[in-house]
Amino acid sequence: MTVSVSSPAERRRNKIRARILSAAEQVFAREGADGLSIRRLAENIDYSPAAIYKYFKSKDELVDELKETFFELILEKVHSIADRATPFAERSRDYVATYVRIAVEKPHHYAAAFAGEAVSEGPVEHEPGFELSKKGQAFTALRGMIEEGVATGAFRSEIDPSLAAKSLWASMHGLTMMIVHLPTFPAFKADQTVMPREDFILFHADQVIRGLEAHHG
Amino acid sequence: MTVSVSSPAERRRNKIRARILSAAEQVFAREGADGLSIRRLAENIDYSPAAIYKYFKSKDELVDELKETFFELILEKVHSIADRATPFAERSRDYVATYVRIAVEKPHHYAAAFAGEAVSEGPVEHEPGFELSKKGQAFTALRGMIEEGVATGAFRSEIDPSLAAKSLWASMHGLTMMIVHLPTFPAFKADQTVMPREDFILFHADQVIRGLEAHHG
DNA sequence: TAAAAATGGTGAACAGTGTTTACTTTTTGA
């Protein structure tokens, strides 16, 4: 009757699992899901391809873990912004900018995290575990920020925080995807001068937050 | 010396090409690029797989034509909005809403159109033919609308139309991708009541246009 | 401790994929 909650066998198993994930992460970060093949991965860690399946049910499951870990990172960074004591106007813009900044650092991870199967229609049902998922948590944090804005009068009083959070999230997501997928985005102003990516992210953040703000005319 | 600019052989070739594309379109619309296999496609049109390669250099090239045709459709619809005589405030919102509406009608097409290889860095160079591409034309139309807004005083005078167009495009793109990839998006307000997709599109359109508007306090 | 059971690891195979090559048939143009 050992007291250890994890047996040596378990620890060994977790170690190998982690080694597989680590090797997969490196390939995935550079080449994405398509570039990551089970056979290449097996070779990298000196195992047979079939061995991978003793640790993961499928390639999808393996990749899902990489995505989940990545979203934890975004969540962490974004929470650290939400908890800051900086003025609301600045903080809300930082929030948006930070999300985009972190997301585009691992373009393959981010794109893959949202590239489930595309569904055209289907009855819109509230999926049960959403609030508990990483995406759900990120969304909740975003809504909380908007609630604060409404409560303090910074944002228009008539907005529904839940709706506004989704709209805002869509806008953040949009810029991120643009940067991830279009190599030449954003880049150019009207006078053809180049604008650094960072500056454009801030511009966009300012833009989308303005849409929420109350007018102090 | 025939006067016809297209020989019978050419016309026959184009016909078969079109038949291939048509068969491909149907599968692609339902299952996307992954569901569309050359072998299945060949079977559908009673040809051998290798025959496809007499008409298209690769599967990518074939799919690219489907995407291009789709983007022409978006462009057309969106132009018809831009040319309307309705008041600017309404028209600009319609523009955004229409883009999203049409785009989500063919989710696989839209998602694929933006899913080039994800590139993390790379020096930002203005790609030569962008203005002439379908995406480039859509962007130009959008910028034109914003220029009109700035000129008439509806939008803030200090905004750079080129930058604002990119920001606005990113926001439109974001909502589209959210709807395309997340089956349960948007759906729920704070009180847990369902909001129809169409209503949310209008909400988002209003939101992003507000970010551009001058304050008339 | 001995037997039984579960686990870890493997090579080979299955069913796919996009694509190329060598070859035959058909169509075209002079």
Add this chain to the structure above:
DNA sequence: TCAAAAAGTAAACACTGTTCACCATTTTTA
């Protein structure tokens, strides 16, 4: 009519994710 070009094909190549039967090792149980 006859050479050249184009259309079409079967078979193979080089991949992919995944499964299966099998062996070795380790862990658990009697």
